[in-house]
Amino acid sequence: MALVEYAREGAVGRLTLNRPEAGNAVDPEFIADLAKAIEAACADPGRAILIDARGANFSLGGDVRHLAASGNGVADVLRDMAARFHEAQLKLCELPLPIVSAVQGNAIGGGFGLALSADFILCADTARFSTGYSRLGLSADAGVSYFLTRALGARRATALLISSRFLSAQEARSIGVVDEVVPEADLQGKAVAFADQLASGPTAAYAAIKRLTEAARTSGLADHLDREATEIVALASGDQVPCAIDAIATRKQPVFQG
Secondary structure, three states: OEEEEEEEEEEEEEEEEEEHHHHOOOOOHHHHHHHHHHHHHHHOOEEEEEEEEEEOOOOOOOOOHHHHHOOOHHHHHHHHHHHHHHHHHHHHHOOOOOOOEEEOOOEEOHHHHHHOOOOOEEEEEOOOEEEOOOHHHOOOOOOOHHHHHHHHHHHHHHHHHHHHHOOEEEHHHHHHHOEEEEEEHHHHHHHHHHHHHHHHHHHHHHHHHHHHHHHHOOHHHHHHHHHHHHHHHHHHHHHHHHHHHHHHOOOOOOOOOO
C-alpha cells in the first residue's frame, strides 16, 4: 500500500497522504511514494489538483522516531530526505494548474510545507499549523520559510519559525495563511467541490496568473507590464476567450475546455 496515493477523479487529480497510523509523518519511504504520486500527477494531472490526507492529521512532519534512530548520522539522513522531498515538491509546485490543500488536524514542519505548496488552503475549524523545526534545533525545510515569507513578510515569518508556536485555524485564516475555514465534517465535501469548480474554470488563465505572480517577485514594473501584455494577448489569441466574452455579453455562463 502506497503511503501517498494519486488518482484522477473526473477533471481533478487527487493526491492523498496515506500513513494515518503515523500521523502521515514523513520518512524516506513516504518521500519515495510522494515522488511517485507526483510523477503520476504530472503524467495525468487533469485540470486541478487536490491534496488531502487520511486520518486525524494532515501531517505531523518529519518522523521523529526515524530521525532518532539515525543517532549522530541525522545530518546525512536529513540531507537525503530534504533533497528527495524538494525534488518532488518542485515538480508539484511547477504544475500549471490550480492546487488545493485540504487540512485537518495538525500540519507541522514538512507537512505544513506541503500544504503551503498549494494555491489555496482549506482547513477544518479544528486544524492547527506549526513550523515545528526550532523545537528540534533546526531552521526550516520543505519551503516553509519561503512560503511564509511570501505570505506574511519576513518579520512575521521569522517570528513563527523561531517560536514554532501553533496557529489555530482561525488565526491562520486571519493572517492570510489559510483561505477558508470550514466545519471538520464538511472539509472533504467543500474541498472536492472547490477543486471541481476550479477544474471547470479557465485553467490556461490560471496557469498564466501563476507565472505572473511568481515573476512579480523579481520583476521591475516595466518588465512585468510587458509580461502581462504577452500573457493576456496569448490567451486572447485562442478560441476560448472570444467564446467567454460572447457568453458574458449574452448573460450566459462561459464554458472552458482543454
